[in-house]
Amino acid sequence: MSADSAIAAPPRAASVGFSDVGRAFSIRSRRKPDATRDVLSGVRLEVGAGEIVAIIGASGCGKSTLLRIAGGLDAPTSGAVSIDGNPVRHFDPRTAVGFQEPRLLPWRSIADNVALGVPRGTPRVGARQNVDRLIELVGLTESAGLRPREVSGGMAQRAALARALCRRPGVLLLDEPFGALDALTRLKMQDLLIDIHTAEPTTILLVTHDVDEALQLADRVVLLARSEPEGPASVSQIVTVPGHRPRDRGSAELAELRARLLDGLGVDRHGTAHGVAAVTTIPHYPY
Numbered sequence: 093m094s095a096d097s098a099i100a101a102p103p104r105a106a107s108v109g110f111s112d113v114g115r116a117f118s119i120r121s122r123r124k125p126d127a128t129r130d131v132l133s134g135v136r137l138e139v140g141a142g143e144i145v146a147i148i149g150a151s152g153c154g155k156s157t158l159l160r161i162a163g164g165l166d167a168p169t170s171g172a173v174s175i176d177g178n179p180v181r182h183f184d185p186r187t188a189v190g191f192q193e194p195r196l197l198p199w200r201s202i203a204d205n206v207a208l209g210v211p212r213g214t215p216r217v218g219a220r221q222n223v224d225r226l227i228e229l230v231g232l233t234e235s236a237g238l239r240p241r242e243v244s245g246g247m248a249q250r251a252a253l254a255r256a257l258c259r260r261p262g263v264l265l266l267d268e269p270f271g272a273l274d275a276l277t278r279l280k281m282q283d284l285l286i287d288i289h290t291a292e293p294t295t296i297l298l299v300t301h302d303v304d305e306a307l308q309l310a311d312r313v314v315l316l317a318r319s320e321p322e323g324p325a326s327v328s329q330i331v332t333v334p335g336h337r338p339r340d341r342g343s344a345e346l347a348e349l350r351a352r353l354l355d356g357l358g359v360d361r362h363g364t365a366h367g368v369a370a371v372t373t374i375p376h377y378p379y
């Protein structure tokens with residue numbers, strides 16, 4: 093295969109299947125050396141190839157854990173996850189992950205950071221052209237030679253997205269990718285993600301705390317919730333979002349879905365959760 097045909101090959105979006113996924117973590121103490129806590133239990137979800145699915149849920153309910161399991165960064169204690177019908181492998185090469193913070197190497201240029209995503213064994217010429225194309229896609233061509241400290245948070249996050257796309261992932265796993273950005277940059281990044289999905293129609297699993305972001309970007313929104321206060325979380329609602337992207341943020345239809353999802357999250361219609369004022373963003377407690 094020539095370098096050019098390697099560049100032209102579109103990423104093949106993959107389907108993802110979660111069948112009865114459970115994850116328990118050890119919470120052993122001196123008195124209870126074998127104690128475990130179920131974080132996830134019986135998670136069932138089929139994500140179609142090319143679909144964008146947003147995962148929302150209260151802090152600590154297991155969203156990141158589920159995403160890590162989908163990428164083979166963690167393993168379920170029960171059930172299984174498959175990609176295109178085959179079991180997920182350790183650090184599955186069919187997936188790429190993007191996090192809340194861009195995690196760029198400070199001593200490398202933006203272009204070289206993006207190039208870190210290129211899989212080993214890719215022909216050098218093809219790899220460089222692919223990196224350049226993705227840098228252009230995320231609007232960083234003029235800044236490709238800068239170091240991470242010389243670019244804004246939004247630009248760094250765009251570089252991280254391009255780095256993830258270099259892997260030509262069948263499934264892109266994004267864990268609150270815009271959570272650290274200001275509101276305006278966040279809206280721009282949401283538009284960028286829609287453009288990226290149009291140009292590189294990969295499957296996207298997006299964990300977000302922002303119900304509006306979920307409704308703007310996703311084909312379906314999955315609410316993870318516990319049925320008992322200390323119990324494990326599972327899928328409690330799946331909402332299919334009507335209309336094509338980009339959607340009208342002010343539509344009455346989306347407002348109704350927003351209210352329904354906020355209700356599922358335990359946030360009342362005035363946006364107050366656990367005594368914390370919040371409009372549509374769920375309070376986030378990093379640990």
Ligand SMILES: Nc1ncnc2c1ncn2[C@@H]1O[C@H](COP(=O)(O)OP(=O)(O)OP(=O)(O)O)[C@@H](O)[C@H]1O
Nearest residue numbers: 117118131150151152153154155156157158377378
């Ligand atoms: N490696 C681990 N060992 C023990 N417990 C863990 C581990 N990873 C996660 N947990 C626990 O599992 C629960 C779910 O964590 P997870 O990070 O998946 O939540 P989350 O829904 O992504 O939360 P947030 O919205 O705050 O990011 C938490 O109670 C966390 O303490």
Ligand SMILES: [Mg+2]
Nearest residue numbers: 155156157267
């Ligand atoms: Mg998380």
